[in-house]
Amino acid sequence: MKAFVALILLVQIAVYQTKPHGPKPIGPSPPLGMRDCDSPEGEEAAAVAVDYINAHHAHGYKYALNRIEKLRVLPTGPSSERVILELDLLETKCHVLNPLPLENCTVRELTGHAVEGDCDVKLLRKDGKLSVLAASCHSSPDSAEDIIKICPDCPLLIPLNDTRVVKTVELLLDQYHSTNDVYFTLIEIARAQMQAPNAIFVEFAISATNCSSKDASEHAEACQALSGDQATFGFCVGSVMHVPNENIQVECEVYAPQPDVVHPVLAKDTVGLLSVPVHGFSHHNLRHSHSSHFNDSSESNSAEVSVAYTLSPKLVVKRTVSEPEHPGGVLDPLHPGCPGRVRHFRI
Ligand SMILES: *[C@@H]1O[C@H](CO)[C@@H](O)[C@H](O)[C@H]1NC(C)=O
Numbered sequence: 001m002k003a004f005v006a007l008i009l010l011v012q013i014a015v016y017q018t019k020p021h022g023p024k025p026i027g028p029s030p031p032l033g034m035r036d037c038d039s040p041e042g043e044e045a046a047a048v049a050v051d052y053i054n055a056h057h058a059h060g061y062k063y064a065l066n067r068i069e070k071l072r073v074l075p076t077g078p079s080s081e082r083v084i085l086e087l088d089l090l091e092t093k094c095h096v097l098n099p100l101p102l103e104n105c106t107v108r109e110l111t112g113h114a115v116e117g118d119c120d121v122k123l124l125r126k127d128g129k130l131s132v133l134a135a136s137c138h139s140s141p142d143s144a145e146d147i148i149k150i151c152p153d154c155p156l157l158i159p160l161n162d163t164r165v166v167k168t169v170e171l172l173l174d175q176y177h178s179t180n181d182v183y184f185t186l187i188e189i190a191r192a193q194m195q196a197p198n199a200i201f202v203e204f205a206i207s208a209t210n211c212s213s214k215d216a217s218e219h220a221e222a223c224q225a226l227s228g229d230q231a232t233f234g235f236c237v238g239s240v241m242h243v244p245n246e247n248i249q250v251e252c253e254v255y256a257p258q259p260d261v262v263h264p265v266l267a268k269d270t271v272g273l274l275s276v277p278v279h280g281f282s283h284h285n286l287r288h289s290h291s292s293h294f295n296d297s298s299e300s301n302s303a304e305v306s307v308a309y310t311l312s313p314k315l316v317v318k319r320t321v322s323e324p325e326h327p328g329g330v331l332d333p334l335h336p337g338c339p340g341r342v343r344h345f346r347i
């Protein structure tokens with residue numbers, strides 16, 4: 001297989017080098033393994049890949065497929081083939097702890113400061129069954145300039161560790177506890193947006209503890225997040241506005257315990273979830289969530305970290321080599337039928 005991939009690379013390089021200038025011909029037969037991105041096999045592989053990515057994403061939100069950028073299928077044996085995908089994803093409004101199936105999650109609209117994910121995924125189809133061999137993702141929010149163009153007043157993402165954000169979340173959680181018996185502890189701040197001059201909108205995930213709000217008012221430090229079968233999570237959306245008067249709003253949805261769900265977040269001891277510092281970033285990068293699951297030694301949340309959650313360096317190699325022939329995601333004459341259709345919107 002190694003030799004085969006190397007051969008493909010050589011073929012690509014050769015094709016590219018023999019036609020360094022001038023228009024690329026639309027050949028009668030596409031290069032080896034290239035397939036129409038919107039073909040049923042592309043859709044099927046993308047669905048498996050997106051499920052996998054969401055199942056291994058421990059922070060922030062679930063992602064939905066927006067577009068298949070590239071699709072290649074390479075036979076590896078009489079009843080097996082390798083499927084190589086490049087995907088565009090969009091952040092949904094479902095937190096990863098939300099038990100709603102992805103189909104029921106809405107994609108965050110452009111005016112809500114959308115976040116895009118890019119993934120390279122390699123799958124194996126053996127005897128008709130697809131499994132993911134490797135996936136490498138990263139995500140980034142739309143630029144503030146883009147949003148201001150279509151909506152000058154829309155609240156924009158701000159760093160999750162901003163003092164105003166942390167204070168707002170504390171205030172909203174207190175507010176929630178004032179009307180609820182169960183004491184919840186913060187798992188993570190998932191999103192924070194600010195609207196000038198000083199309105200703050202936040203979204204955060206919480207976990208039920210063994211304390212009542214009354215217990216907690218006396219000894220909050222002794223309250224433990226419920227774990228195992230009893231683990232109970234929730235998700236809150238709230239805001240604090242100061243114009244003209246202070247206006248505090250918070251709504252939390254508490255999810256029924258999901259003892260049967262195998263999810264990295266739910267599988268772990270919830271206490272381990274409590275210390276997830278995200279310093280200076282305005283969203284939970286897909287990359288970080290994945291890397292933790294795959295034994296990446298890097299604990300850093302820096303978007304500059306180059307370690308992706310990659311099981312194989314080949315994907316990275318392939319990408320570097322093929323980048324020049326596919327600048328900016330424009331239609332690729334060497335890869336007809338790709339990129340595929342946009343399901344939501346382009347960022
Ligand atoms: C998800 O959406 C489908 C179709 O709209 C609906 O039938 C189903 O009840 C929804 N599931 C949940 C858990 O809301």
Ligand SMILES: *[C@@H]1O[C@H](CO)[C@@H](O)[C@H](O)[C@H]1NC(C)=O
Nearest residue numbers: 209210211212215222223224
């Ligand atoms: C919660 O659990 C902790 C650790 O088991 C215990 O020390 C504490 O007393 C419990 N709190 C309540 C209110 O049961």
Ligand SMILES: *[C@@H]1O[C@H](CO)[C@@H](O)[C@H](O)[C@H]1NC(C)=O
Nearest residue numbers: 159161162163278279280281
């Ligand atoms: C947020 O994190 C960044 C990067 O680590 C740091 O420079 C900044 O001081 C932090 N802000 C606050 C309010 O802690």
Ligand SMILES: *[C@@H]1O[C@H](CO)[C@@H](O)[C@H](O)[C@H]1NC(C)=O
Nearest residue numbers: 264291292293294295296297
């Ligand atoms: C992480 O690595 C250790 C040793 O290298 C291994 O025992 C463990 O199973 C790995 N964990 C995961 C989640 O892959």
